Amino acid sequence: MATTNERSVPTGIELTVLDAAYQQDPYPVLERLRELDPVHYDAVLKRYVLTRAADVEALLWDRTLSVDPRKAAPGTFEANFVFAERDRAPSMLFSDPPYHTRLRKLVSKAFTAKAVEDMRPRIQAISDGLLDALDTDGEIDLMKSFAEPLPTIIIAEMLGVDPADRDDFKRWSDIGVMAFNPLLTAEEREAVDAATAALDQYLRGAIAERRARPRPDLITSLVAAEDGGEQLTEDEIVTMCALLLAAGNVTTTDLIGNGVRALLQHPEELRKLQDDPSLIKNAVEEVLRYDSPVTQSGRMPPEGIEIGGVQIGAGQSITPSLAAANHDPAVHQDPHRFDVTREKVEHHSFGGGVHYCLGAPLARAEAQVALGTLVRRFPNIRPGHSPREWRRVPSFRGLSKLPVFLR
Numbered sequence: 001m002a003t004t005n006e007r008s009v010p011t012g013i014e015l016t017v018l019d020a021a022y023q024q025d026p027y028p029v030l031e032r033l034r035e036l037d038p039v040h041y042d043a044v045l046k047r048y049v050l051t052r053a054a055d056v057e058a059l060l061w062d063r064t065l066s067v068d069p070r071k072a073a074p075g076t077f078e079a080n081f082v083f084a085e086r087d088r089a090p091s092m093l094f095s096d097p098p099y100h101t102r103l104r105k106l107v108s109k110a111f112t113a114k115a116v117e118d119m120r121p122r123i124q125a126i127s128d129g130l131l132d133a134l135d136t137d138g139e140i141d142l143m144k145s146f147a148e149p150l151p152t153i154i155i156a157e158m159l160g161v162d163p164a165d166r167d168d169f170k171r172w173s174d175i176g177v178m179a180f181n182p183l184l185t186a187e188e189r190e191a192v193d194a195a196t197a198a199l200d201q202y203l204r205g206a207i208a209e210r211r212a213r214p215r216p217d218l219i220t221s222l223v224a225a226e227d228g229g230e231q232l233t234e235d236e237i238v239t240m241c242a243l244l245l246a247a248g249n250v251t252t253t254d255l256i257g258n259g260v261r262a263l264l265q266h267p268e269e270l271r272k273l274q275d276d277p278s279l280i281k282n283a284v285e286e287v288l289r290y291d292s293p294v295t296q297s298g299r300m301p302p303e304g305i306e307i308g309g310v311q312i313g314a315g316q317s318i319t320p321s322l323a324a325a326n327h328d329p330a331v332h333q334d335p336h337r338f339d340v341t342r343e344k345v346e347h348h349s350f351g352g353g354v355h356y357c358l359g360a361p362l363a364r365a366e367a368q369v370a371l372g373t374l375v376r377r378f379p380n381i382r383p384g385h386s387p388r389e390w391r392r393v394p395s396f397r398g399l400s401k402l403p404v405f406l407r
Ligand code: HEM
Pocket: 060, 092, 093, 094, 104, 155, 243, 244, 245, 247, 248, 249, 251, 252, 255, 292, 293, 294, 296, 297, 298, 349, 350, 351, 352, 353, 354, 355, 356, 357, 358, 359, 360, 362, 363
């Protein structure tokens, strides 16, 4: 059997992960990897990158694998994620069953398809309110004015955060997401530490308040949640709220932003959607496939395993590239084509297995309402003159700036 290093070919992915060119278009590099070295050892970030859809799917659903960075072999990509939770109780995203099962069960009720459907009128009202406030005369940045505030307002309302605290909340959330970047500088780590401390202090205050005066919100439900008589500890509630905030904000913002970008770059697809608004659900699935806001996840084998002829040792990091799987021609016909009428759109953008995205119904509902309403209310929406800008965080893919004209 070949060892990893014998199989690794100089595709250049190590050098490009944070490059502007890779951020703008990672798909050619991922395609080269899939063709030349589908189980690629990334020697810089110390992880194995999978780019074939079949390998990604099998990995995500393999219940024997771990997501707990505390079990990672020292020095590997995953081991760096310990930083994200070092002063907190473990979150469900970074823990294995049975602890994971308990945490997920306690919060899943709030995110069922039914619970989310009940939220649609509110999502619509918030979207309309944000769109009402836009300056329609000149160029605007749609990220700042629409794609960023919408998910923050929704999750803040679900948790019961006072509107006056929302800006702080959003700032802490944005900085908190940086903790998912294993390539932080010392300065960035300090910023993450400060934001984490501020958010935790805020949440501890909110928890104490709910204990004294329950309200109809998610923090109160978490305070009251019982699983076989065992309540969540304060530390666990803090972690849960921080995770919901971090996992639900930037991701959904990027789904909306990537969707608008794809539609503006493909005016014929935009027109199809405007002519037939019932295409919106399919269009959002196609955006998820075509340009996934989360580009990769992670798993570790507790014992050595073999993938595609490559032997991978215990505790090594394996990175399933969701973005690469979504563009694998073995599964998707004409994968680089954006097509809002594509039949049976499939993708791996919400991961898989026991960690399959808890917020998928919410993310879908928000994006369907946001994109559907935007293109209906502004039929002449078109790209602005200023350049678009990409954020540089390895696991996420989205714009920091999306200039458009609405009229
Ligand atoms: C477009 C938006 C979103 C995308 C692309 C996305 C993607 C993902 C992915 C890839 C995972 C990891 C799955 C795995 O490793 O198998 C995940 C997990 C998770 N997501 Fe999302 N997500 C989005 C929105 C949301 C929202 C709105 C929330 C909640 C407010 C949320 C909450 C979570 C949670 C709690 C987990 C951890 C689940 C677990 O470990 O059991 N996500 N998401």
